[in-house]
Amino acid sequence: MVWHPARVVELTDYARSVLDVVALIPPGSVMTYGDVAEYLGTGSARTVGMVMSRYGGEVPWQRVVPASGVPAERIRERALVLLRQEGCPLRGERVLLSEARWDGR
Numbered sequence: 432m433v434w435h436p437a438r439v440v441e442l443t444d445y446a447r448s449v450l451d452v453v454a455l456i457p458p459g460s461v462m463t464y465g466d467v468a469e470y471l472g473t474g475s476a477r478t479v480g481m482v483m484s485r486y487g488g489e490v491p492w493q494r495v496v497p498a499s500g501v502p503a504e505r506i507r508e509r510a511l512v513l514l515r516q517e518g519c520p521l522r523g524e525r526v527l528l529s530e531a532r533w534d535g536r
Contacts, residue, residue: 442486445471445473445474445478445482446482446485446486448471449467449471449474449479449482449483450482450486450487450489450490452467452470452471452535453467453483453487453490453491453492453494453495454490454491455535456491456494456495456533457533458491458494458517458518459514459517459518459519459520459531460494460519460531460532460533461494461495461496461514461519461526461528461531461532461533462494462495462496462532462533462535463476463495463496463497463498463528463532464476464477464479464480464483464495464496464497464498465479465498466532466533466534466535467479467495470535476497476498479495483495491513492506492510493506493509493510493513493514494514494533496510496526496528498528499525500525500526500527500528501524501525501526502514502524502526507524511524514526519531
């Protein structure tokens with residue numbers, strides 16, 4: 432369940448699954464939105480992104496990035512600060528996916 436000032440929102444099973452996977456990503460590592468969907472065996476990068484945009488504040492949201500490795504513009508600055516603090520390999524504003532990508536093992 433997620434608390435919003437005006438209402439309590441019941442998470443779908445899929446949303447809870449996405450958040451559970453994101454919670455497992457170790458500090459300094461990332462998964463792409465598509466990686467999360469592939470790990471779950473259901474959904475798509477877009478559906479994972481929708482879950483993260485609505486409920487991502489419950490988990491280390493900065494550890495899920497687009498396939499480009501560049502966090503979305505509206506969250507980029509904060510995500511990069513958090514990723515740097517965790518020791519995530521970066522080049523400028525891009526996560527070095529070849530070094531930082533977590534495969535779920």
